[in-house]
Amino acid sequence: MSGFLKIAIRNLLKGPVTDPYPFGKTFIPEKLRGKLKVDASICTACGTCQEVCPSGAIYIKKENDVYVHTTWYNTCCFCGNCEFFCPTGAIKLTNDFHTANTKEEKFKFVTIAAISEKECPVCGNKFVPATLPLIEKSYPHINDEIKNLMKLCPECRKKAAFERLYQ
Ligand code: SF4
Ligand code: SF4
The missing domain is CATH 3.30.70.3270 (Alpha-Beta Plaits)
Structure with a gap:
């Protein structure tokens, strides 16, 4: 049997070796x-x-x-x-x-x-809040006081933190 025939028969028996993409699934790294x-x-x-x-x-x-x-x-x-x-x-x-x-x-x-944007519960200014779930994930032990601070706009947060520091 010639080499060509051997390869042709082997390929016919094995079927296609490439993916049928785009008609079927393909491997995506x-x-x-x-x-x-x-x-x-x-x-x-x-x-x-x-x-x-x-x-x-x-x-x-x-x-x-x-x-x-x-x-x-x-x-x-x-x-x-x-x-x-x-x-x-x-x-x-x-x-x-x-x-x-x-x-x-x-x-x-x-x-x-x-x-x-959300409304700041203190001054009513609009702002995009900090992503509390992410902060909680990184710092699981933060207390409710910090969590409440994170709900304020940056200005009110600074003010509240300053007051808390020097009260
Ligand atoms: S920075 Fe992001 S959006 Fe810009 S070219 Fe790179 S991957 Fe694309
Ligand atoms: S860097 Fe991240 S958080 Fe900032 S605007 Fe782009 S996607 Fe949003």
Whole structure:
């Protein structure tokens, strides 16, 4: 039997060795850098990700009481800077690589997160609260006094902490 025939029979018996993608599943490495996701519940709209993004892919705009956090896949180079520098862990790269798009879809290829402002219980000013669950995770022994302070706007928090220090 010729070498060619042997290979042809072996391949026929073994079946395809490549993934049937896009008609079936394929292997996606866990650490592949793909689309970003933003967890609005822990994002403080601090703007760090926008500052450190080398390709200008992140834009945060305030609309009334809401910060709109937009990420454009067309310009993102998946460097991971935003994830690395985010102080709360709100922005993460996923391994979803489906970023190809038509020219017409260009401006639809975004991830949008809305971060709402809250009213300070003391002065009534609007602000984006600190992410208490994250603080509790890092410092599980903080007491109720500190937890209540974290619910105030930065100005009232400073004032209350100062008064507490010198009372
Ligand atoms: S995703 Fe992170 S770095 Fe970006 S605005 Fe939100 S908290 Fe700040
Ligand atoms: S991964 Fe890099 S390029 Fe993409 S949004 Fe984050 S900082 Fe910008």
